[in-house]
Amino acid sequence: MKRIAIDxxxxxxxxxxxxxxxxxxxxxxxxxxxxxxxxxxxxxxxxTHNGFIKAAVYHDDFFKDLAVIxxxxxxxxxxxxxxxxxFTTAAMEFPNSLLPKLAWLGExxxxxxxxxxxxxxxxxxxxxxxxxxxNVKHFKRFIGQGILFTASHNHDVQWDVRVNNxxxxxxxxx
Amino acid sequence: MKRIAIDxxxxxxxxxxxxxxxxxxxxxxxxxxxxxxxxxxxxxxxxTHNGFIKAAVYHDDFFKDLAVIxxxxxxxxxxxxxxxxxFTTAAMEFPNSLLPKLAWLGExxxxxxxxxxxxxxxxxxxxxxxxxxxNVKHFKRFIGQGILFTASHNHDVQWDVRVNNxxxxxxxxx
Numbered sequence: 001m002k003r004i005a006i007d008x009x010x011x012x013x014x015x016x017x018x019x020x021x022x023x024x025x026x027x028x029x030x031x032x033x034x035x036x037x038x039x040x041x042x043x044x045x046x047x048t049h050n051g052f053i054k055a056a057v058y059h060d061d062f063f064k065d066l067a068v069i070x071x072x073x074x075x076x077x078x079x080x081x082x083x084x085x086x087f088t089t090a091a092m093e094f095p096n097s098l099l100p101k102l103a104w105l106g107e108x109x110x111x112x113x114x115x116x117x118x119x120x121x122x123x124x125x126x127x128x129x130x131x132x133x134x135n136v137k138h139f140k141r142f143i144g145q146g147i148l149f150t151a152s153h154n155h156d157v158q159w160d161v162r163v164n165n166x167x168x169x170x171x172x173x174x
Numbered sequence: 175m176k177r178i179a180i181d182x183x184x185x186x187x188x189x190x191x192x193x194x195x196x197x198x199x200x201x202x203x204x205x206x207x208x209x210x211x212x213x214x215x216x217x218x219x220x221x222t223h224n225g226f227i228k229a230a231v232y233h234d235d236f237f238k239d240l241a242v243i244x245x246x247x248x249x250x251x252x253x254x255x256x257x258x259x260x261f262t263t264a265a266m267e268f269p270n271s272l273l274p275k276l277a278w279l280g281e282x283x284x285x286x287x288x289x290x291x292x293x294x295x296x297x298x299x300x301x302x303x304x305x306x307x308x309n310v311k312h313f314k315r316f317i318g319q320g321i322l323f324t325a326s327h328n329h330d331v332q333w334d335v336r337v338n339n340x341x342x343x344x345x346x347x348x
Contacts, residue, residue, distance in 0.1 A: 086296075092288035092293075095276055098272045099273075102269055113295070114295045121287070124301065125179075125262070127298065127301035
């Protein structure tokens with residue numbers, strides 16, 4: 001059985017949605033879905049608010065109850081019948097994310113056991129056939145095939161295997 | 175540069191020492207180093223105290239400030255000159271261990287960056303040339319060479335590459 005490693009933020013968990021939600025709360029400014037999907041969040045916000053992103057991402061509540069990226073629940077459930085699945089997230093950069101991420105996975109993917117959850121940093125440590133990730137840097141030394149998941153920050157990145165949504169992952173892998 | 179994955183509990187961090195410390199605190203019974211090194215802890219304690227181990231390991235303080243296994247600091251520092259090092263621990267079983275383990279590594283091995291720390295479950299997900307671990311189950315599907323680190327619970331386990339202490343790791347890998 002082949003193995004798929006699946007990233008979390010911007011692949012299954014909507015961290016950009018949390019930035020947008022908190023930015024609106026703090027500054028009263030709202031962005032459209034199109035803006036959020038096509039422009040890196042740091043380029044959307046007022047330059048004088050450049051401390052906002054760092055303050056948000058290190059806040060204890062940032063990773064709690066993030067929205068689920070559309071389609072991932074259905075497709076991952078189907079992938080699970082044909083592949084060995086692991087969630088692999090570079091969580092070590094944000095110690096405040098560890099427990100919320102574990103709780104989030106338990107809530108939304110209870111059939112993926114603790115044995116198949118990986119919190120790491122450099123993903124070249126991951127032994128899998130496929131890695132679905134929004135950050136191409138993790139593919140450089142990855143042992144398998146990287147699948148770039150389109151996110152606002154990677155539209156201009158060149159990579160040979162790219163998907164724009166979970167439906168395209170279904171078409172690619174099932 | 176070859177890569178070594180290093181387990182934590184019973185390899186670099188003395189979890190058995192914590193069990194012994196708390197058992198003495200709770201029941202006034204002390205074990206010798208020889209007992210702790212040769213007999214699995216669950217076989218040392220009074221059978222009527224069989225809830226002790228589970229209660230201890232899920233306690234928030236269990237993984238805090240564990241003693242360092244003798245020799246590992248010196249040998250790991252030298253290995254670091256010749257290998258790419260990752261700490262890989264099956265921490266997901268114990269969510270209470272995540273933050274204490276990260277803090278412990280930062281204190282004792284500050285030169286091993288967050289990029290090279292992995293909290294996981296099934297270690298077949300680890301892509302490394304060597305895995306130093308006290309639990310042979312992690313070697314079964316491991317892509318590289320497992321190196322069994324002797325612990326009280328694995329004296330009777332058969333494995334082709336075994337080390338009894340960090341000096342023997344130095345001799346094997348340097």
